[in-house]
Amino acid sequence: MILNPVLGREIKERFRTRRAPWFFFAWVLAMACFVYLIYLLAQFVAREQFGLGRLVATGFMGRFMFELTSLLLVTAVMLVVPGLAALSVVGERERQTLSLLQVTQLSPLQLILGKLMSSLSYLLLLLVAVAPAVALPLLFGGITFGDLVGALAIVIGFAVVVGALSVWLSARARSSRGAVAGAYLGSLLLGVFAFAIMTAEIFLFAPDRGGLFGNGGRELYSTWINPYLAVVSAVDHPLTIRQDGIPRPFSPLETIVYRREGVRLSPQGWVEGIPPGGVTIQDGQQLVKEKRGPLWIRTLIVYGAISVLAILRAARIIRVPAKRPISLVRSRRATA
Numbered sequence: 001m002i003l004n005p006v007l008g009r010e011i012k013e014r015f016r017t018r019r020a021p022w023f024f025f026a027w028v029l030a031m032a033c034f035v036y037l038i039y040l041l042a043q044f045v046a047r048e049q050f051g052l053g054r055l056v057a058t059g060f061m062g063r064f065m066f067e068l069t070s071l072l073l074v075t076a077v078m079l080v081v082p083g084l085a086a087l088s089v090v091g092e093r094e095r096q097t098l099s100l101l102q103v104t105q106l107s108p109l110q111l112i113l114g115k116l117m118s119s120l121s122y123l124l125l126l127l128v129a130v131a132p133a134v135a136l137p138l139l140f141g142g143i144t145f146g147d148l149v150g151a152l153a154i155v156i157g158f159a160v161v162v163g164a165l166s167v168w169l170s171a172r173a174r175s176s177r178g179a180v181a182g183a184y185l186g187s188l189l190l191g192v193f194a195f196a197i198m199t200a201e202i203f204l205f206a207p208d209r210g211g212l213f214g215n216g217g218r219e220l221y222s223t224w225i226n227p228y229l230a231v232v233s234a235v236d237h238p239l240t241i242r243q244d245g246i247p248r249p250f251s252p253l254e255t256i257v258y259r260r261e262g263v264r265l266s267p268q269g270w271v272e273g274i275p276p277g278g279v280t281i282q283d284g285q286q287l288v289k290e291k292r293g294p295l296w297i298r299t300l301i302v303y304g305a306i307s308v309l310a311i312l313r314a315a316r317i318i319r320v321p322a323k324r325p326i327s328l329v330r331s332r333r334a335t336a
Helices: 005-015 019-049 054-085 090-094 098-102 108-129 145-172 176-191 193-204 221-225 227-235 251-260 295-317 326-335
Strands: 279-282 285-288
Touching: 005 108, 019 054, 019 108, 054 108, 054 145, 054 176, 054 227, 090 098, 090 145, 090 176, 098 108, 108 145, 108 295, 145 176, 145 227, 145 295, 176 193, 176 227, 193 221, 221 295, 227 251, 227 295
Parallel strands: none
Antiparallel strands: 279 285
């Protein structure tokens, strides 16, 4: 397998700088501190608020830590990836080295993929560095290895789409400030502003009867781009009705996922009535028959489509020549 030359150069440049070890040290230290604070918070909630038994509290703590850590990873991707990928192309243009890359035997698509993969490889190394802290909830129980894989799939998919959008905006930008501002704006649009878009969709297109979601639930198309709801859907798949009434970090987001399928929950977490899609009992748990399909699969499909489109558009922008000179076009018309 031949390594992309741009990817090989970018990896060497990123990992051989003097700031790289210190950045990794600060990253690991910050994540370790956050995980420890999450552990203290989970311990406090399990001991003081609910008075659970020791074994039950251990499983609850594992679930609590895993959910909060998953949401933290999504937020970290939203903040870190734009900074890694925003300067990938515009930096070459400002250093006047982009033209040198354009006249090599590499195609524009290979150049863009090399830039994107270098940014994602750096993020992947950051995730591997904190993998022990992220996998710590497995020791407490309450979650399975499949839950961990589902959460990581959404995190990586979100990182790919944010990186692809950042590289595309970097190819379009004429300055580093514009590229960074555009990359973070696109990241916030997917991660934060998606909640505002979802709220507008809920209230503006509410059905005539049955409240905001109707009697049988409703499809919210704005949720397809929301990484936080996708993590909840991937971890809770198949959608399980929890009847313990204990709030968790996923609880506010689970409400949207439940209501999408027509499941109504009381403030104590109990199910009000039977979901329109019906339920099935498996291993003593009530599983909702999702008539609209898992939300996280649709999110990954949308992320994949956006990523492919952004990569192709970025490759088109840096193609040489970008467009024919006006003088050449006029001379050809005059000759004709």
